Amino acid sequence: MHTTLGGGARTHVRDARIVQPDLELVAVPRDESFKIWSHGYPYRTVRWHFHPEYEIQLITSTTGKYFVGDYIGNFAPGNLVMVGSNLPHNWVSNLSQGDHVNERCLILQFDTGFVARAIEAFPEFKRVELLLDASRWGVLFTPETGGAAEPIMHEMLSAKGMRRLTLFLALFDLLVQSVAPVKLASAAYCADPARYAESRINHVLSYIGKNLSQALRESELAELVGQSVSAFSRYFRRHTGVPFVQYVNRLRINLACQLLMSGELNITDICYQVGFNNLSNFNRQFLSLKGMSPSRWRAYQQLNAASATESAEAAHVSQASG
Structure with missing residues (x-):
């Protein structure tokens, strides 16, 4: 039985004996707030793993089984899931031996510090807290939400500067307004x-x-x-x-x-x-x-730093002569 954010757990495999997940090192660029990327299948990061960062993953091709905490389910294109900090997860596609797809999924990753700073700077962003809390067990959105998220996340791959932030907010606006997202792992499941x-x-x-x-x-x-x-x-x-x-x-x-x-x-x-x-x-x-x-x-780094100083000095001169 599927349950929404206000309810309990979905179908799960409470007693499944699963190998310990591997730690994935997520490298968010120093000059960016989050990481957005895509990969095909097979791919080296496709394994049972966890990381401290939140992750939103959208499947764009292939079908298969996915694992979130103690939950096991079927996925198809449009499968959109958010997993919380340190929650183990994996998606395994059904492909014949030797087959390969260039893009299997789109992935957005961001850390808890970024979220905390965003909420502090923009009180309106506080609406995402319920969703972030639910992601401790993994959250599945409807295929319709997945379809609406796909063009946003695809554009994010190449977006620069403020456009990246605009798209990030658009994606979360879509997620917080989505109909009946579903918790995946059981209520008793606790990431360790x-x-x-x-x-x-x-x-x-x-x-x-x-x-x-x-x-x-x-x-x-x-x-x-x-x-x-x-x-x-x-x-x-x-x-x-x-x-x-x-x-x-x-x-x-x-x-x-x-x-x-x-x-x-x-x-x-x-x-x-x-x-x-x-x-x-x-x-x-x-x-x-x-x-x-x-x-x-x-x-080059010194040149970059100097340009900021020169801009500040130019602004000061402009104000003094204005």
């Missing part, structure tokens, strides 16, 4: 991210994040989780989508960008602080990921 974090891959990712400045060897991480190097290498790539060394280098370069923006350390110091053992390798990896050298990247 602390317990999920005990799983092997999350232990590894946490260790990497805390030790970026140190030497990180695949053999040592394999030993940490009790696997051979070859088995660990396959396991790591299956869960992250990239080889171990590439994953670590990406995190180190991202950290280097933060230090370059602060302007307090020289490039050589940054190189060693983020875990590279020689400057030439650091420069090569930075160029590969960012398309320019660290020094040029810093110079």
Whole structure:
């Protein structure tokens, strides 16, 4: 039996024995409030997983089974679901071996801090609180709402600046006015991210994040989780989508960008602080990921910062002469 936000749980599988979900690292760009993207199927992130961010997912092609908390259901194009912070979920499409679709779904992800700031800045946005609270169990919207959401979310993929925010608000206006959205997981279901974090891959990712400045060897991480190097290498790539060394280098370069923006350390110091053992390798990896050298990247950031100062000074001169 389906139940609405004011009622209890939908059909569920309370006692199903499901493997521990993996932690998905959601990288919301520093200069954006939320992440909007799409992917096909099969795809590396299609697995039983969770993340602290809220997620709205719209299926645009294929049918199959989906899993939200302890709920299992069927999906088809137009399936629109919102999942709350740390709620495990997965969509598995019915495709023949070797088949592939370029776009299976549209995904919007945002963190709790963004929502809190939005509500504080715009009291009208407080209307979404009931929906956000219900998303702790997952919320399914009608196919009609899914159909109305599709053009909004598709436009969001390429929208820039204020248009992104306009579309974000339009989407939530649609969701809060939708007819009888349905809770998915049972009322008794409770997401437990602390317990999920005990799983092997999350232990590894946490260790990497805390030790970026140190030497990180695949053999040592394999030993940490009790696997051979070859088995660990396959396991790591299956869960992250990239080889171990590439994953670590990406995190180190991202950290280097933060230090370059602060302007307090020289490039050589940054190189060693983020875990590279020689400057030439650091420069090569930075160029590969960012398309320019660290020094040029810093110079462009300084130019960006200077433009704000120049604009402020120009405004001051204009006011003084007005």
